[in-house]
Amino acid sequence: MLRDQEVIENFVTCDFALADHALQWILENHLSTGQRFCELGSGFGVVTLLASLAGMEAIGIEIEQVLVDECIDLSERLAIEAEFYCGSFIPRNSLEGIEFDRDIKNVSTEEGDVYREVGLSMSDFDLFFAFPWPGEHVFFEQVFDEWAAVGSLLLTYRGRDGMHLIRKV
Ligand SMILES: C[S@@+](CC[C@H](N)C(=O)[O-])C[C@H]1O[C@@H](n2cnc3c(N)ncnc32)[C@H](O)[C@@H]1O
Structure with missing residues (x-):
C-alpha cells in the first residue's frame, strides 16, 4: 500500500474538480489543436484520467515508479x-540552451528518454497539464516553450491563483 511507503516530497495533488472544469472549457471552446494530452509529473494520474474521460488520448509522465504503478492500477x-x-518529462539534452533557476527544488531537472518509450515527442502533443510548486511554473513554461509545437497549450494549476492557460505562438 502506498500509505506504508516513505513520503514522496514533491507529490501534492491539485484541485481535480477545477482541473476537470478547465479541461471541459478548453474542449468545449475548441481551443486545443488536437486530441493528444500529456500530464507533466502525473502523480496519481487523476488529471490524465479526466482528460481521457473528456475524450482525449491521454498519457501521464511521472518520475516516481511507485506513483506510476498507482496510476496504472487506478x-x-x-x-x-x-x-x-515512468521517467522525466524533460527531454534528454534539452536544458543546455535554457537559462533556468538552478535552485528549483520541487521538480526534478533530470533529463530522460521517456518520449522514446512513448513513441511521441513533446511536439506531438496538443495540450499539456502540470501542477508546479509556487514559483516553479516558469520552468515548465520554459520546457514547453522550447519543445512543444506552435499552437499547443499548457494548462497549469497555481494553487490559490487557480488555472493558467498559455498557447505557444
Ligand atoms: C505537485 S505534484 C502534482 C501531481 C499531479 N500532476 C496532480 O496534479 O495531482 C508534481 C509531480 O511531479 C513529479 N515530478 C517532478 N519532477 C518530475 C520530472 N522531471 N518528470 C516527471 N515527473 C516529475 C513529482 O514526483 C510529483 O508527483
Whole structure:
C-alpha cells in the first residue's frame, strides 16, 4: 500500500474538480489543436484520467515508479483508457540552451528518454497539464516553450491563483 511507503516530497495533488472544469472549457471552446494530452509529473494520474474521460488520448509522465504503478492500477480499476510512463518529462539534452533557476527544488531537472518509450515527442502533443510548486511554473513554461509545437497549450494549476492557460505562438 502506498500509505506504508516513505513520503514522496514533491507529490501534492491539485484541485481535480477545477482541473476537470478547465479541461471541459478548453474542449468545449475548441481551443486545443488536437486530441493528444500529456500530464507533466502525473502523480496519481487523476488529471490524465479526466482528460481521457473528456475524450482525449491521454498519457501521464511521472518520475516516481511507485506513483506510476498507482496510476496504472487506478486506470485499470476504473476502466479508463490512459497510458502512464515512468521517467522525466524533460527531454534528454534539452536544458543546455535554457537559462533556468538552478535552485528549483520541487521538480526534478533530470533529463530522460521517456518520449522514446512513448513513441511521441513533446511536439506531438496538443495540450499539456502540470501542477508546479509556487514559483516553479516558469520552468515548465520554459520546457514547453522550447519543445512543444506552435499552437499547443499548457494548462497549469497555481494553487490559490487557480488555472493558467498559455498557447505557444
Ligand atoms: C505537485 S505534484 C502534482 C501531481 C499531479 N500532476 C496532480 O496534479 O495531482 C508534481 C509531480 O511531479 C513529479 N515530478 C517532478 N519532477 C518530475 C520530472 N522531471 N518528470 C516527471 N515527473 C516529475 C513529482 O514526483 C510529483 O508527483
